[in-house]
Amino acid sequence: MINTQVLLARRPQGKPVAEDFRVVENEVRPIREGEALMENQFISLDAGFRNWMDEGAGDDVLPAMALEEPVMGLVAGKVLESNRDDMRVGEVLVGRLFWETYSIAGPGDLLTPIQEKYKLSANLFLGVMGDTGLSAYFGLIRVGNLKPGETLLVSAAGGAVGNAAGQIGKALGAGRVVGFAGSDDKCRWLENEVGYDATINYKAGDVDAAIARACPDGVDVYFDNVGGDLLEPVLNHINYQARIPFCGAVADYTATEGSGPSNLFRLVADCGRLEGFMTHYWMDDYEAARDVLAGWLSDGSLKNYEARYQGVEKCGQAFEDLFEGGNFGKAIVEV
């Protein structure tokens, strides 16, 4: 059985490009005791994994990825063969595996079955029913404490977490939902399709003035899922006791130099709060959150927007596109 694999050919310098990766074909080896063979169906492209591509980037969570080995990523797949008690053949699971058509899950690999009860396709568990949607949901509720009528501003609004955050903000009763995006096309899509009330193309014109126009009542919650330069102009427009849930920081993943906002003092003047979070902190509440998200999916107030690529060999290009901000919605490779 032939396995098409995407290897880390070299360590990305700053933003990853397709040439950092190489496609190879190898025979799948037989599974051993305590292992299972997975047929990968969908691969999620997540900026956070850029973290582990640098030399010596290992941390408490994971070691750095090895050169000339398949790239690690979030995958949804079906069990083909199993020597593991906790994985039965035919079951669909989500977890950290690799950019390849078949993966062998070892004894230590944690994979989670998708919840059959929702009767939703596996790709959604990499999107709004997965870390993406849960990050938006918990970030807005547990950190952002978003209240009905408030103004929500979202960075990278066209991205995976951002488009979910805008929709969930609306569902939670935000009075006004405004998004940053990097092109007029994406801004139009956000307003016409996703349901944003207003958008700001941060690459065009005076961002500070654009925030003032788009958020006439100021900003109560700034859901920041990129980090970087936009925080500074936003801080000039936050309301008293504004909350800034800080979820990932693509800008920082690729920064080789740079500086932060020079006006953090605004947090004092406005009693504002900037709080980083990792979604897994609320793991015990995932099921309850998924029930809510599934409800919104079924009544149409939440849609799972995807930038879908066909074929595992597209992973490298899809990862490059992710950092170029070209995607509309969640970047998914259909294996």
Next chain:
Amino acid sequence: MINTQVLLARRPQGKPVAEDFRVVENEVRPIREGEALMENQFISLDAGFRNWMDEGAGDDVLPAMALEEPVMGLVAGKVLESNRDDMRVGEVLVGRLFWETYSIAGPGDLLTPIQEKYKLSANLFLGVMGDTGLSAYFGLIRVGNLKPGETLLVSAAGGAVGNAAGQIGKALGAGRVVGFAGSDDKCRWLENEVGYDATINYKAGDVDAAIARACPDGVDVYFDNVGGDLLEPVLNHINYQARIPFCGAVADYTATEGSGPSNLFRLVADCGRLEGFMTHYWMDDYEAARDVLAGWLSDGSLKNYEARYQGVEKCGQAFEDLFEGGNFGKAIVEV
């Protein structure tokens, strides 16, 4: 009756200097209906008032200070004459008045009587029993959520709020209290007199390495009462779910340009929280807090350290010193 007054002679450029102020003598005019005459006893020098010295710096709280008028500041004084029902002759009150020997409190000026029950001198209500001590107290408890055994790091540890924060941190059971200061003399004073476990002279050597040495278990709470450059190295040493109460920002008051920390992403990785606060938010709890602070004062676990100046004409120099960081403790002018 001759009133010695300190006027704002010109608007400070960056850090204030003594020459920005001018001392004059004027006759005190008779008070009118709804006014009271105060004999000022102590004047508190607070960096925050630098805010209102710039042209057009008026905000929701106060208008900008006028040129050639007495400088506004926090004052403790005694009522000499009164045409106000809420101010009786002989009473000692604290509030926003001016750098002068006598002030006339108008109908709108809010002055608060000091609590006689504590039997403490009026100057303490500008220090640990006033905004200074209350900022440290509420910042550590309500924002910092400091828990016994944790490591507390304090910026401007030798300043008014900083030395109180260190002592209060100890009283609250912090396992280790570490302070930043700008000179070896001040560091020695903090360790030998104030009770800090360790100090870092941030002007000498590698601050990042010094934090690692001084905080071997990482930083749980960083009480930042200056803002500015030190936040960046501190962020490299915060623990999971660290809290950064952010109280005022002297560095920003005087900044004409500058940049912020480039590593705010650490807040995500460590689920950290940076939160600005204004102490008046907890005004309803001031009395309960003062009871606690007075208890610590009486059992010796809290001391009111002052850099005391004699004579109202010293206000300008004292304000300059405040921004030079030369003071040990709270800067107070005895009128």
